[in-house]
Amino acid sequence: MYSEKGKYPLEVCFSPLSWPLFKKDNAVIIITDIFRASTSICAAFQNKVKSIIPVSKVEESIAYKEKGFIVSGERDGKVLDCAEFGNSPFNFMEPRLQGKTVVMNTTNGTQAINLVLKGNNLVGIGAFLNLHAICNWAMAQNRPIIVFCAGWKNRFSLEDTMFAGAAVDYIIKKGKGEFHTMCDSAIASAELWKNASSNLRVHIEKAAHRHRLRKMGLDDILDYSMQLNINQCVPVLKGIEIVDIAQSVNLRFRI
């Protein structure tokens, strides 16, 4: 499974703190923040939102609001004063958002997205909801792949790592021998995913962030977030915006 035969390396970065250690030139980067940015971005595109502008500073959210944009945002699970609503995926399902651009500010997810804006890379957003869709897109790009876990305040996060493991497992299995990994983080992620995959919901109960969500009364999203492949969206960064390119992707790797 982890041979060196494949042309393209597949790696996993556990947190923004580790990001400087990765060589990322001409790579595909799949960013994940299961609780909750990347899950919410998938929910938004399912609801036909036109685009998402990810920002990491509160001042940026305020500036967009002043320009008339719809602004969502949280810090540590609390809705920002300048925001119309928080980052729960359910907030992005409202029909009034269809065809609109939403500015999103989250504790971890958009911070990670903003870290990768520089460089000659392709950046996609992955969640359990669109696991196969985002991996199929990533594999079709003929580049190294890095799954980048947003984590929790620079710490390792179990739910993001399980997604990374699911992506590693799928890409190695379905990648027609074109991908390999010699990255211990990728190997560990795939092992954790194998343990969890038969009952993800039970495994996620162990995660520290799951307890944070419960304490904040935000754990209504758990069942929704843990669903696999209910969504075919391919959210990709184009300039400063995230758009869904599902209709235009090369489907060479679609199963």
Add this chain to the structure above:
Amino acid sequence: MYSEKGKYPLEVCFSPLSWPLFKKDNAVIIITDIFRASTSICAAFQNKVKSIIPVSKVEESIAYKEKGFIVSGERDGKVLDCAEFGNSPFNFMEPRLQGKTVVMNTTNGTQAINLVLKGNNLVGIGAFLNLHAICNWAMAQNRPIIVFCAGWKNRFSLEDTMFAGAAVDYIIKKGKGEFHTMCDSAIASAELWKNASSNLRVHIEKAAHRHRLRKMGLDDILDYSMQLNINQCVPVLKGIEIVDIAQSVNLRFRI
């Protein structure tokens, strides 16, 4: 298993890069660098070496050599010019080292040790060889415990993480309810250890550093390093030296 009942938190730090994220006041820190510093330190104390002085800069090794100390050291698996021998555990088994102090300089292990020298913490050195001995000592200190993986050049390392998982598993099981973990790194480590424990040698074949060792012709240490509890040493930092305090530890938790 991971309840919040225990008095003392138990955490795992995956690499020196993540170290600043941990609160470490009055904690017990178990440093591990399976390939090879912590394994070699255990081998040295098995051989009745008097003490080890860990240093992280080549200039420090040279300065100690000029003072007449026995100096060992490597960088990226190659013996330092100023060193008498490299960091293989087998090098520390020579009878001439008994009763002597050895200055040790390694790529990752002593760097991690030097990071924790500041602060009001107790610092022990753990390897598979002395797993139970170091955990028994750590549990007897009535403090939070952090297992600190030296990693590989600030990256996550599978073999160090498996040791961390073995330590977490043992401390939670044998800690008389005094320890708990809400740390995702600790939970993931323990899961990886559960997968690996029935056949550690096979699991370690996946680790990236295992391949580095093979390429450098240094993989003769694998079988030795993977042995569990063949050694009762308790290497602990006292000032700038590591000494074996096995004879004086509180054995409240010894099974």
